[in-house]
Amino acid sequence: MSSKANKNRESQKAIVNVAVAVIHHKDQYLLGFRDAAQHQGNRYEFVGGKIDNNESGEQAVIREVAEETGIAIQDNTIVKLGRLHHDYGDKQVSLQVYKIELTTAQYEQHKHCQYGLEGQALVWVNKRDLLTEQYPLPAANKTILEWLSVPTTIAITYPLTHFKTHSDPRSAWLQYHQENLASKSWVYMRVKDAMSEDIVGRLMRQRPDISVIVSHDADYSFLMSKDLVVENKHTSEQIVAHHLTHTTLMQWFDSIQDSSASTQLISHTHPLFVSCHDAASINAANHLASTRLQQQLPPVIGAFLSPILMTQTHPHAEPLGWETWSSLAQLADMPIIGLGGLSPAMIDQALTYGGISVAGIRQFY
Numbered sequence: 001m002s003s004k005a006n007k008n009r010e011s012q013k014a015i016v017n018v019a020v021a022v023i024h025h026k027d028q029y030l031l032g033f034r035d036a037a038q039h040q041g042n043r044y045e046f047v048g049g050k051i052d053n054n055e056s057g058e059q060a061v062i063r064e065v066a067e068e069t070g071i072a073i074q075d076n077t078i079v080k081l082g083r084l085h086h087d088y089g090d091k092q093v094s095l096q097v098y099k100i101e102l103t104t105a106q107y108e109q110h111k112h113c114q115y116g117l118e119g120q121a122l123v124w125v126n127k128r129d130l131l132t133e134q135y136p137l138p139a140a141n142k143t144i145l146e147w148l149s150v151p152t153t154i155a156i157t158y159p160l161t162h163f164k165t166h167s168d169p170r171s172a173w174l175q176y177h178q179e180n181l182a183s184k185s186w187v188y189m190r191v192k193d194a195m196s197e198d199i200v201g202r203l204m205r206q207r208p209d210i211s212v213i214v215s216h217d218a219d220y221s222f223l224m225s226k227d228l229v230v231e232n233k234h235t236s237e238q239i240v241a242h243h244l245t246h247t248t249l250m251q252w253f254d255s256i257q258d259s260s261a262s263t264q265l266i267s268h269t270h271p272l273f274v275s276c277h278d279a280a281s282i283n284a285a286n287h288l289a290s291t292r293l294q295q296q297l298p299p300v301i302g303a304f305l306s307p308i309l310m311t312q313t314h315p316h317a318e319p320l321g322w323e324t325w326s327s328l329a330q331l332a333d334m335p336i337i338g339l340g341g342l343s344p345a346m347i348d349q350a351l352t353y354g355g356i357s358v359a360g361i362r363q364f365y
């Protein structure tokens, strides 16, 4: 084989490790433009570049942002959003993606810069335009946009048993959530009752403003009915993701280890959230995330990692505490959502410890 062919083979096999910086100030996000001559050229990109040998992803992201934009981010909170592998055919990349919020002073200083330090065009775009793909990005970034769609707070419904003293618990559950859920919130419908589809469906019809996460194995096909168009939106569109409990996630993982068992089919239609409590379940979640990317299925967009603190709903579960939670969060290839004894105001603490959102029941409505 010629040395050129050998070289081609080598370059196809080698995975390029890249640090990617999602830099934003509130809803304004910074994009660069990739020159036509570059790999994946003539597209927008997040600031970033190759991770050097002996450099961590975080060190690389600080260096790349300084080299490309002159913005010094070493004192900002740098949160790992996720890691993903993408095969472009001519090149394989492993992206380590970080989210960095600039201070108002940093943003004011750089918001009018039209060119970066390497002569590349820079542009600030609003989040809605970014997520609706008004700015073409490399294909691998599709997953990053899905990760960014996850809001900083997620409300979780009370279990049906919370209303067990009421004469009609299902009506009480429905009325409580209909009246109390915050406008336009993302809500994880955790009813903990096998026969809950009808009340979840009714809540969705009564509150067309909310986006919902539902159990991956519940049957919501009735929401596809032609009649269920509320405020110009089809009710089924309210389902933004499916959810896998810790138990289901581990069952899926066990089934892929055991070649004689049939692997559980998990939603081909929606992105996924999973629940994790320890390193083993995060490992399973990482396998699930990479399997879905390989199969070009909607990605895993978040993992609820719990319990951080003592909770009233799970009084016997040993809390992880912030330090352990943080080291587990670092292992995950997807955005981490803090859960267990938190309030929405604890988002800054969650960011500092490596999470991107907080979730909960009582204080989140």
Ligand SMILES: Nc1nc2c([nH]c(=O)n2[C@H]2C[C@H](O)[C@@H](COP(=O)(O)OP(=O)(O)OP(=O)(O)O)O2)c(=O)[nH]1
Binding pocket: 016, 018, 020, 038, 039, 040, 044, 045, 046, 047, 048, 049, 050, 091, 093, 138, 139, 140, 141
């Ligand atoms: N910076 C950046 N790179 C991205 C993004 N999405 C994505 O797939 N990539 C890919 C494109 C490139 O193959 C690689 C980035 O490496 P790079 O910026 O050092 O690549 P380059 O072409 O400038 O480097 P070179 O080979 O010319 O030295 O990661 C993104 O949002 N930002």
